Amino acid sequence: MVDVTPADAVPPAEVGEVELYHPHSWWTKYVFSQDAKVIAVQYAATATAIGLVALVLSWLMRLQLGFPGTFDFITPEAYYQFITVHGMIMVIYLLTALFLGGFGNYLIPLMVGARDMVFPYVNMLSYWIYLLAVLVLVSSFFAPGGPTGAGWTLYPPQAIMSGTPGGQDWGIILMLSSLILFIVGFTMGGLNYVVTVLQGRTRGMTLMRLPLTVWGIFTATVMALLAFPALFVACVMMLLDRVLGTSFFMPAIVEMGTQLQHNGGSPILFQHLFWFFGHPEVYIVALPAFGIVSDLISTHARKNIFGYRMMVWAIIAIGALSFVVWAHHMYVSGMNPYFGFFFATTTLIIAVPTAIKVYNWVLTLWRGDIHLTIPMLFALAFIVTFVNGGLTGLFLGNVVVDVPLSDTMFVVAHFHMVMGVAPILVIFGAIYHWYPKVTGRMLDETLGRFHFWVTFVGAYLIFFPMHYLGLMGVPRRYAELTDMTIMTDSARHLNSFISIMAFIVGFAQMVFLFNLIWSIRHGREAGGNPWRATTLEWQTPQTPPAHGNFGKELPIVYRWAYDYSVPGAKEDFIPQNVPGDFAPSREPA
Amino acid sequence: MSVILVFLLVIAGFAGWWLSHQRLTAKPWLEQGLAGDFVGFDRSALPTAKIGLGVFLAVVGCLFSLFTSAYFMRMGLPDWQPLPLPRLLWLNTGVLVLSSVALQCAVVAARKGQIDNVRLGLATAGLTTLAFLVGQLMAWRQLTADGYLLASNPANSFFYLITGMHGLHILGGLIGLGRTSTGAWSGARPERLRLSVELCAMYWHFLLFVWLCIFALLAGWAATFIDICRQLLT
Numbered sequence: 001m002v003d004v005t006p007a008d009a010v011p012p013a014e015v016g017e018v019e020l021y022h023p024h025s026w027w028t029k030y031v032f033s034q035d036a037k038v039i040a041v042q043y044a045a046t047a048t049a050i051g052l053v054a055l056v057l058s059w060l061m062r063l064q065l066g067f068p069g070t071f072d073f074i075t076p077e078a079y080y081q082f083i084t085v086h087g088m089i090m091v092i093y094l095l096t097a098l099f100l101g102g103f104g105n106y107l108i109p110l111m112v113g114a115r116d117m118v119f120p121y122v123n124m125l126s127y128w129i130y131l132l133a134v135l136v137l138v139s140s141f142f143a144p145g146g147p148t149g150a151g152w153t154l155y156p157p158q159a160i161m162s163g164t165p166g167g168q169d170w171g172i173i174l175m176l177s178s179l180i181l182f183i184v185g186f187t188m189g190g191l192n193y194v195v196t197v198l199q200g201r202t203r204g205m206t207l208m209r210l211p212l213t214v215w216g217i218f219t220a221t222v223m224a225l226l227a228f229p230a231l232f233v234a235c236v237m238m239l240l241d242r243v244l245g246t247s248f249f250m251p252a253i254v255e256m257g258t259q260l261q262h263n264g265g266s267p268i269l270f271q272h273l274f275w276f277f278g279h280p281e282v283y284i285v286a287l288p289a290f291g292i293v294s295d296l297i298s299t300h301a302r303k304n305i306f307g308y309r310m311m312v313w314a315i316i317a318i319g320a321l322s323f324v325v326w327a328h329h330m331y332v333s334g335m336n337p338y339f340g341f342f343f344a345t346t347t348l349i350i351a352v353p354t355a356i357k358v359y360n361w362v363l364t365l366w367r368g369d370i371h372l373t374i375p376m377l378f379a380l381a382f383i384v385t386f387v388n389g390g391l392t393g394l395f396l397g398n399v400v401v402d403v404p405l406s407d408t409m410f411v412v413a414h415f416h417m418v419m420g421v422a423p424i425l426v427i428f429g430a431i432y433h434w435y436p437k438v439t440g441r442m443l444d445e446t447l448g449r450f451h452f453w454v455t456f457v458g459a460y461l462i463f464f465p466m467h468y469l470g471l472m473g474v475p476r477r478y479a480e481l482t483d484m485t486i487m488t489d490s491a492r493h494l495n496s497f498i499s500i501m502a503f504i505v506g507f508a509q510m511v512f513l514f515n516l517i518w519s520i521r522h523g524r525e526a527g528g529n530p531w532r533a534t535t536l537e538w539q540t541p542q543t544p545p546a547h548g549n550f551g552k553e554l555p556i557v558y559r560w561a562y563d564y565s566v567p568g569a570k571e572d573f574i575p576q577n578v579p580g581d582f583a584p585s586r587e588p589a
Numbered sequence: 590m591s592v593i594l595v596f597l598l599v600i601a602g603f604a605g606w607w608l609s610h611q612r613l614t615a616k617p618w619l620e621q622g623l624a625g626d627f628v629g630f631d632r633s634a635l636p637t638a639k640i641g642l643g644v645f646l647a648v649v650g651c652l653f654s655l656f657t658s659a660y661f662m663r664m665g666l667p668d669w670q671p672l673p674l675p676r677l678l679w680l681n682t683g684v685l686v687l688s689s690v691a692l693q694c695a696v697v698a699a700r701k702g703q704i705d706n707v708r709l710g711l712a713t714a715g716l717t718t719l720a721f722l723v724g725q726l727m728a729w730r731q732l733t734a735d736g737y738l739l740a741s742n743p744a745n746s747f748f749y750l751i752t753g754m755h756g757l758h759i760l761g762g763l764i765g766l767g768r769t770s771t772g773a774w775s776g777a778r779p780e781r782l783r784l785s786v787e788l789c790a791m792y793w794h795f796l797l798f799v800w801l802c803i804f805a806l807l808a809g810w811a812a813t814f815i816d817i818c819r820q821l822l823t
Contacts, residue, residue: 118637187648194644199637204623208615229652244739246746264668269659272590323597560617
C-alpha cells in the first residue's frame with residue numbers, strides 16, 4: 001500500500017480560477033450560451049431531432065424492403081437517398097455529435113471538477129457551426145433533385161455522376177459542404193474537450209483518477225481530431241471534382257455515350273482517405289460508449305471497476321491501433337493480397353484490447369450487488385450486443401470470409417449490431433443515468449422498462465434474421481429483389497417480419513421521447529445523487545448544477561472514482577471529494 | 590498513405606512521451622488523499638492557450654500531411670505532368686520568412702516590455718503577411734495566364750488546392766494577429782499581450798514550416814528525397 005498523506009500536509013498546487021463568462025440576458029443564457037451544460041443540451045436536442053429524421057428514413061427503407069412494390073412513392077432513386085442520408089445522419093450527425101458534443105460537453109467539466117470548458121466562446125461557435133451543418137444537410141431534401149443517393153460512403157465516381165440521385169444536382173454539393181462544416185465545428189469543440197481534460201482538472205484529479213467515461217471521451221476526441229481531417233481532405237477534393245471539373249478521384253469515364261471531361265483520377269485514393277477517417281470513426285463512437293458503460297456497471301453493481309489500469313491502457317491501445325486497420329473496409333477493392341493480410345492481422349489484434357474490456361466488465365459484475373435499474377439493463381444489453389457484433393467482426397475481418405459476404409445483408413447486420421445498436425443502447429443507458437442530474441427529476445420507471453425491453457428484444461429480432469439473410473446471399477444496396485432466385489418465400493417473409501419489428505422498435509422510441517419531455521415537469525424529484533455515485537458530477541451543491549458548477553470552492557479529489565462497497569466505510573460509496581483514511585478497497589487482481 | 594502514417598507516428602511518439610510522465614502504472618485504488626508525489630502530475634505549467642494552439646497545430650499538420658499523402662498517391666498515375674513553379678514563389682517564401690522573423694522580434698520585445706518594438710514587429714508581420722498573400726495570388730494569376738488551369742492536370746489541381754489551403758490558414762491567422770495588434774495599440778495588460786504575441790509567433794512559425802514543406806513538395810524535391818531514401822533502403 002502506498003503511504004497515505006493527510007490532506008493538510010500537502011503544499012497546495014493552486015488551481016488558477018478561470019475567468020468565467022457570466023451571461024447577462026436570456027439570449028446569452030439559453031441561446032448563445034457559453035456554458036458547456038447548455039451547449040451540451042443544445043447538441044443533444046439537435047442530434048435527437050436529426051436522429052428522428054434518420055429513424056423515419058429507416059422506416060421508409062423497411063417499407064420498401066419488407067413490402068416491395070406496394071408503395072409507389074418509394075422509387076429506387078428515393079430508396080438510395082434514404083439509405084445515404086440515414087447512414088450519414090446516424091454515424092456522424094447523431095452518434096458522433098451526441099457522444100462528444102452532448103455527453104462530452106456535459107460530463108467533462110463536471111467530472112474533472114472544472115467550472116466550464118477552457119475556451120467557452122469557441123465551444124459555443126462549435127455548436128452553432130454544427131447546427132449550420134445539420135441545416136445544410138436538411139436543406140438538401142428541398143433542393144432540386146433531392147439529397148444525394150451515393151451511399152453513406154459517397155464513393156466516386158458514381159457519387160458525382162448523373163445516374164446517382166443528386167450526383168449532378170445539388171444533393172452531393174450540399175452533403176459535402178455539410179460535412180466540411182461539421183468537421184470545422186467539431187474541431188472547435190474537440191480542442192475544448194482535449195484541453196479541458198489536460199488543463200481543467202481540479203486539484204488531486206490525476207489522470208489515473210479520472211472516471212473511465214472521461215478517458216473514453218478524451219481518447220475518442222483525440223482520435224477524431226486526427227481522423228476527421230482525412231474526411232475533410234476527401235470532401236474538399238471531391239467538391240472540386242464536382243464543381244470545378246478537376247480529376248482527383250474521377251477516372252476517364254463515358255456516360256450515356258459522352259466522354260466526361262475528367263481524366264485519370266483514382267477512386268481508390270478516395271477510399272483510402274475515406275476509410276482512414278472511417279475506421280477510427282467506429283472507435284470514436286465506441287470508446288465513449290466503453291467508458292460510459294464502465295461507469296454505469298460499476299455504479300449500479302456497487303463494485304469497483306475490475307482492472308482500472310488495464311481499462312485505461314486498453315482504451316489507449318484501441319485508439320492507437322484503430323489508425324492502422326482502415327483498409328479492411330477495402331478487401332474487395334482489388335488490392336494486393338499481402339496488403340489484405342497485413343490489415344487482417346491488425347484487425348484481429350485490435351480484438352485483444354477490446355476483449356480485455358469485455359472481460360473486465362463481466363468480472364466487475366461478478367459477485368457485485370447488481371441493481372437492475374434501467375441504466376444497468378441498458379449497460380448489460382450493450383455488453384451482450386457488443387460481443388455479438390464483435391464476433392461477426394472477426395468473420396468479416398478475414399479476407400477470405402469477407403470477400404463473399406461483403407456485398408450481403410450480413411455486413412449490414414454486423415455494423416448495425418456493433419456500431420448502431422450497441423452505442424445507442426449506451427446512449428439510452430446514459431440518458432436514464434444522467435437525466436436526473438440534468439433536470440433534477442427521474443425518468444418514469446414503467447415507461448423506461450417498456451422502452452428497454454421493446455428496444456432490446458426488438459433490435460435482436462431486426463438484426464439477427466439479417467445475418468441469416470446475408471448468409472443466404474441476399475445482397476445489400478438493392479431497392480428491389482423480388483425476381484431474384486435467392487429471394488425464396490422464407491427470405492421474403494423474413495424481410496416483412498424485420499420491417500414490422502422495425503416499426504415496433506421505432507414506436508418504442510416515441511414512448512421514450514414522450515418520457516423525456518413529460519418527466520421534465522412530472523418526474524419524481526431526484527435529489528442530488530440518486531444513484532449514490534462517487535464521481536464529482538453528483539457532488540455539485542445544486543441539481544441541476546448552476547453556472548460555474550461547484551459553487552464557491554472547487555472540489556478537491558482524494559480518491560479514484562470507484563470506491564464502492566469499501567469495507568469499513570459507513571456507506572457503500574465514498575465520493576471522490578471525501579477525504580479520510582479508509583481501508584483500501586479490495587484490490588483487483 | 591505513408592506520409593500521414595509517419596506524421597501520426599510522430600504524434601504517437603509525443604503522446605507516448607507525455608503519457609509516460611503521467612504515472613499510468615499507478616494503482617489508484619490504493620492511493621487516497623493528496624499524496625505528495627501527485628504534485629506536478631496535475632497539469633502542465635504552460636498556459637492553457639498555448640496547449641490549445643499546440644493541439645490545433647497538430648490537427649493542421651495532420652491535414653497537410655493528408656494532402657501530401659494524396660499528392661504522392663495521385664502523382665504515381667500516368668497523366669501527371671508537373672508544372673513549372675513561378676519564380677515569384679521564392680520571393681514569397683522570403684517575405685513569409687520575414688514576417689516570422691518580425692513576430693519573433695515582437696516576442697523578444699514583449700518579454701522585455703518594450704511596447705514600441707512590439708508594435709513595430711506586429712505591424713511588420715502584418716504587412717509582410719499581406720504581401721505574401723498578394724504574392725501567392727499573383728503566382729496563381731501568372732500560372733493561369735500561362736495556361737496552367739486548375740482542371741487541366743492533377744499537378745495543377747494540387748498546386749492550387751494546397752497553396753489555397755495554406756493561404757486560408759494564413760488568412761485565419763491574420764484575424765488573430767489583428768486582435769493582438771488591437772490589444773497592443775489599446776494598451777492590453779503586458780502579460781496578456783505577451784501571451785498573444787507568443788501565440789501568433791508560434792502559429793506563424795508553424796505555417797512557415799508547413800509552407801517550406803509544401804514548397805519542397807510542389808517543386809519536386811520531396812519526391813526526389815523520398816526516392817533517394819527508398820534506394821538507400823533497398
